[in-house]
Amino acid sequence: ILTCLYPPEVPRDCHELWESSAGKAPNGVYLIRPxxxxxxxYCAMQEGGWTVIQHITVNGSVDFDRLWDEYKVGFGSLTGNHWLGNEYIHQLTSGSVRYKLGIKLVDEDAVTKMGEYDPVLVEGEDAQYRLRLGLYHGTAVDALTLEPESYLHDNQRFTTKDHDNDNYFQNCARLEFQGVAGGGWWYDACAGANLNRRNVIYWQKDCNKEHLCKYAWMMVKPSDMVKVVHSDCKRDEL
Structure with missing residues (x-):
């Protein structure tokens, strides 16, 4: 017999809310407890209950050239351009449930490309929020786990302008393009992708200075490969 406390007062993520509403909850800002x-x-309910961890608009007003502590707790507007916070991304992806990372890119012609990495894990601050990624599939190029020109973002630690954890002789977060610094990211030496540079959203051949993208999103939700088991469940012995 499996005894559970249902429903939890506050869901762990947006996907729990989506499930409890039978997929009818609208997009919007919700309280969660990772x-x-x-x-x-911000919950992307209409796309299946994703928890949005990043959204950027090219040449938007939110500055992504931030310090370590700002990236740790998040910044920006949840209904617009923002970073949820490395500590909360770590909490979401490091529990007992396996998560996947979703990438959504929209170019100037409104062509949308998607990609998923399954699983995803962002380690804790003691590991400098290192990114761990699994298998990829999608319509966008795999720009995080392939290794073009030694730009491998998988297994990299997070770098900001005041915390240099990359593999380049300079701080990749400080390097500028058109007067705009790179912003915080999981750099190698330096980037085959960077969704935190305001003036050019960069994702290899899909988004770059020749093929401009207008919007990008990063999202997480439980993997389809595992069954979610609530941590507040306990088994009664017969």
Whole structure:
């Protein structure tokens, strides 16, 4: 017999909300509890209950050239351009449930490309929020786990302008293009992809200075490969 406390007062992520609403909850900002603390997050409900961890508009007003502590707790507007926060991304992806990472890119002609990495794990601050990625599939180029010109973002630590953890002789987050610094990212030496540079959204051949993209999103939700088991469940012995 499996005894559970249903429903939890605050869901762990947007996907729990999506499931509890039978897929009818609207897009918007909701309270979630990935660990001990309550946080607000934007939920892409119409796309299946994804928790949005990043959204950027090319040449938008939100500055992504931020310090380590700002990337840790997040910044920007949840209904617009923002970074949810490395600590919360870590909490979401490091629990007992396996998560996947979704990437959504929209170019100037409104052509949308998608990609998923399954699983995804962002390690804790003691590991500098290192990114761990699994298998990829999607219509966008795999720009994170392939290795074009030694730009491999998988297994890289997070770098900001005041925390240099990349593999380049300079700080990749400080390097500028058209007067705009790179922003925080999981750099190698330096980037085959970077969704946190305001003036050019970069994703190899899909988004670059020749083929401009207008919007990018990063999202997480539980993997389709595993069954979600609530942590507040306990088994009663017969």
């Amino acid at each position: 660990a001990d603390a309550l946080i607000a997050a």
